[in-house]
Amino acid sequence: MSSTGIADKGRTRRVPPIVWALPPVVVLAPAFLYPLALVVRQSFSPDEGGTSLSPYGEVFASQSFRDALSTTVWLAVGSTAGCLVLGFALALVIAFVPFPGGKAVARFIDVFLSFPSFLITLALLFMYGTVGMANGLWTDVTGADSGPFHFLTTPWGVLLAEITFFTPFVMRPLLAAFSGLDTAQLEVASSLGARPARIVRQVILPEALPALAAGGSLVLVMSLNEFGIVLFTGAKDVTTLPMLVYGKAILESDYPAACVVAVVNIAISVGLYSLYRMVSRRVGA
């Protein structure tokens, strides 16, 4: 018997696949799809009434949007690059350099993935915030009025927090890929005269590329939409697209502009998510 049909006097009546899609759509529609549609509609509804592209024109023409877009993109690209480099190096060590507690560290990576993003920002604030431990130690030792660590409220602080939080998202697929790598390949490469750097470059890296691409795509999408980290660092001069949505909607009550920025953010995210899924399928994840 077909899984999507019933036997009736020797004939199988197929239930159209669309029928099976209805229940989730019915659940999602009021909770997500309708509000999303409202956001899109609002982005085409200027305050003076009617439907037009004028909100898009105004937002695209504003300096604050262009600044937020460029800040969002460079932060996302920067944190993705940082996560790829750091994640690859750390995953290499965990996977191929035996050390006591290595398995525990690998398991901790899984736990880390479940942490909320603001938690790592809070931890960094405790360490490097204006009244954090590092500055406190400095003032205690030198007697100065304030410490030298103020980078956390700059874009570099946001970048550091994002790299710290998102790196495990690169490491997880990498560790999975490394566990499937035949270690005999590394040994044979070594016996053929290859030094460790060449083995990493020519044997491990090509095998890890799909996992790197999958992890990198995921981090890129997530960092584009990251709100909590930017908010908790208290970096007033760092405005990303999600922060701009927050500012326009909550602080300025400019809903059409907020919705335009949100639609742009969604378009970028969906585009990158499609890329991520494509890469993931190639990896087999």
Place this chain on the structure above:
Amino acid sequence: MTGPGMTSPGATPGGIRFDQVSVAYDGNTVLDRLDLTVEPGEVMALLGPSGSGKTTALRAVAGFVRPSSGRVFLGGRDVTDLPPHRRGIGMVVQQYALFPHMRVADNVAFGLKARKAPKSGIPQLVADALELVGMASYAGRYPRELSGGQQQRVAIARALATRPGVLLLDEPLSALDAQLRSGMLTELARLHRELPDVSILYVTHDQVEALTLADRIAVMDRARLQDCGTPQELYRSPRTEFTASFVGNANLLPVTVADGHVDFAGHQLTVSTGDVAAGVSATLCVRPHLVGLGAGPNALTGTVAEVQWRGSTHRLYVDVEGHRVKADLRELRETPAIGAPATLHFATEDAVLLPVGAADE
């Protein structure tokens, strides 16, 4: 690629020497004071069951395990403290370990590039290596596009492309089916003839591979070298019970030495007792294929316990006074029934007397 002295930059001249090499993990000795020399151009098979220490010995030569004591020499040079990439060896492993993202030619060129061979000469060296294993027409393919046997040939070509003086083969045929294995054995024998200067250390648990290919066989068991000799020596005159059993699956009969003969379960058997004194317990080793059915010298009477047809031969298991004796016989026209009485015999010169417990020394 043939001819003496043809080694690439960084390659090691032939010859391997283990000098009292021991390897231990967490206090557990997996290789115990191995003393063994592989001469330049010689094929030495390390033969033994799983856990006997044979692969550990090979990995000690490759540099993947560090001896807890003893030294390893390659071509007369102490390499114990050298990392694997500086040992100048070639290595082939059971699962081929080809680099899947590289074409066949790139796989074979890998070692040449790693050892900084002149760029202009690499294509020719790759072509020579692939020609040697009959894979020249597959240079542009990826490993996934090759069969198991073809992948193994490429792995051998990759190991030989750098023209090493020492080639390490770790169970290279165990992933192949019986027919391919037989073909590859012939290929390896041919390769050895064409590369007479290369010392080969061949790890296997398959006695047929060892007997077919090796100039000498080192029999390993429980982390120790039990016996070493030419295949003929080990087969015809094993020095230990383990060798007699593992190589050729010999009958091992507990006997008591008397004047000019031995006593076995009430049977008086005429064999050469050599220097063994009368009254001493010993083990009599007789190969199954040297045992005949019917009356004859050194007859053993018992009952048939099992009959196995093996194509060209029958194997009979006959219980003689509580001891099971194996006999490999040319295909019988009439097989004896299980439980029927049977008489086996063997010639005096086909039996070897072993001291009891020789394997544990």
